[in-house]
Amino acid sequence: MRRSYVFRLRPTRHQEIALAACLDDHRELYNGALEHRRTAYRKAGVIVRYGDQSAELKSIRADDPDGQARWSFSSQQATLRRLDRAFAAFFTRIRAGRTPGFPRFKGRGWFNTVEWPKDGDGCRWNSQPDHPTATYVRFQGVGHIRVHQHRRVSGTVKTISVKRAGSRWFVVLSCDDVPARPLPRTDAMTGIDMGVAWFVTTSEGMHIANPRHLLADAGRLVGAQRSLARKKRGSKRRRKEVARVAAIHGKIRRQRLDSAHKTACGLVRDYDVIVHEALQVGKMTRRARPLPDGRGGFSPNGAAAKSGLNRSILDAGWGVFLAILSHKAESAGRELIAVNPANTSRTCARCGHCAADNRVSQAEFRCGTCGHVAHADVNAAQNILRAGLALRGAVAA
Numbered sequence: 260m261r262r263s264y265v266f267r268l269r270p271t272r273h274q275e276i277a278l279a280a281c282l283d284d285h286r287e288l289y290n291g292a293l294e295h296r297r298t299a300y301r302k303a304g305v306i307v308r309y310g311d312q313s314a315e316l317k318s319i320r321a322d323d324p325d326g327q328a329r330w331s332f333s334s335q336q337a338t339l340r341r342l343d344r345a346f347a348a349f350f351t352r353i354r355a356g357r358t359p360g361f362p363r364f365k366g367r368g369w370f371n372t373v374e375w376p377k378d379g380d381g382c383r384w385n386s387q388p389d390h391p392t393a394t395y396v397r398f399q400g401v402g403h404i405r406v407h408q409h410r411r412v413s414g415t416v417k418t419i420s421v422k423r424a425g426s427r428w429f430v431v432l433s434c435d436d437v438p439a440r441p442l443p444r445t446d447a448m449t450g451i452d453m454g455v456a457w458f459v460t461t462s463e464g465m466h467i468a469n470p471r472h473l474l475a476d477a478g479r480l481v482g483a484q485r486s487l488a489r490k491k492r493g494s495k496r497r498r499k500e501v502a503r504v505a506a507i508h509g510k511i512r513r514q515r516l517d518s519a520h521k522t523a524c525g526l527v528r529d530y531d532v533i534v535h536e537a538l539q540v541g542k543m544t545r546r547a548r549p550l551p552d553g554r555g556g557f558s559p560n561g562a563a564a565k566s567g568l569n570r571s572i573l574d575a576g577w578g579v580f581l582a583i584l585s586h587k588a589e590s591a592g593r594e595l596i597a598v599n600p601a602n603t604s605r606t607c608a609r610c611g612h613c614a615a616d617n618r619v620s621q622a623e624f625r626c627g628t629c630g631h632v633a634h635a636d637v638n639a640a641q642n643i644l645r646a647g648l649a650l651r652g653a654v655a656a
């Protein structure tokens with residue numbers, strides 16, 4: 260199987276300057292190639308292809324011996340391919356009848372990744388294997404950079420990327436043939452419900468909370484973005500505010516990853532089979548429907564929590580979580596089943612009666628037919644588990 264590793268880089272001052280120059284030259288290459296495609300498309304209706312642009316690389320390098328020629332030919336090709344993918348996505352959206360924005364020029368600070376498509380070609384992982392204590396990665400034009408390697412790398416290194424995040428630098432390895440490490444069987448299965456009040460609830464009634472400071476940070480983010488909108492373009496205060504917004508985003512991302520890892524690890528360790536709802540991105544960001552309270556009025560339905568930024572931050576968290584869960588499940592030899600989420604929250608897990616008013620509040624489920632009372636998320640998780648097992652049985656039969 261395939262997996263990627265991210266390690267912090269420890270460049271020297273000199274190397275840091277070279278890395279920044281490397282990113283900037285790749286950015287210029289990207290923008291130049293974009294300009295070329297734009298002009299050809301707008302003025303003559305001609306679509307320039309990756310092959311045309313890649314063929315020009317040789318002369319671009321020859322004309323710029325102290326600039327573009329310093330870097331790896333292959334990483335430059337990878338940058339042109341990245342632009343090619345942006346265009347492919349653009350045309351796909353047009354064909355789907357939408358009106359996408361034209362691929363954009365990358366401003367300073369908006370181009371933070373360069374990829375070397377093959378280990379050994381302009382880059383080398385573990386470039387000083389005889390060093391007694393440290394690991395190094397070498398990039399053409401930059402040199403051997405020290406890596407903070409906090410875990411062992413297994414499999415074969417395929418692609419190597421450099422990533423800048425604020426003032427920090429990372430190396431990302433994408434490895435093939437990483438051996439799976441199956442976990443011992445537990446003979447247990449679970450269904451999980453992903454929600455707003457609780458990040459994850461299992462069909463056995465275990466709740467896992469959202470990352471503790473996530474929503475507080477969401478609030479701070481709203482404040483920072485508002486204040487950013489009031490700052491004058493190009494002003495020093497605006498720059499400061501941009502950095503603040505980026506720092507909050509970074510913190511939210513790290514919290515999300517950290518809690519997703521922990522939650523996924525626990526589930527994969529404890530269960531052989533895990534059933535979850537298939538994420539439906541378009542639907543999820545829709546506002547929550549009010550819940551009738553049975554006395555002709557409407558009870559609070561968590562609409563405030565579900566709307567706007569909080570909601571979108573939670574949405575992104577579920578996507579990240581499921582990606583990590585699927586990865587860990589595959590590596591551990593566990594079975595992961597996705598089911599259609601329709602009606603899972605309004606169906607009684609005991610008798611199967613399905614009605615909107617079964618759910619009396621955000622937290623409580625009470626069946627109108629059999630009187631079954633349960634935590635609404637646990638009830639939903641039990642329905643999810645049942646749907647998953649039914650699906651599994653249908654496949655096996």
Ligand SMILES: [Zn+2]
Binds near residue numbers: 610611612626630
């Ligand atoms: Zn019932």
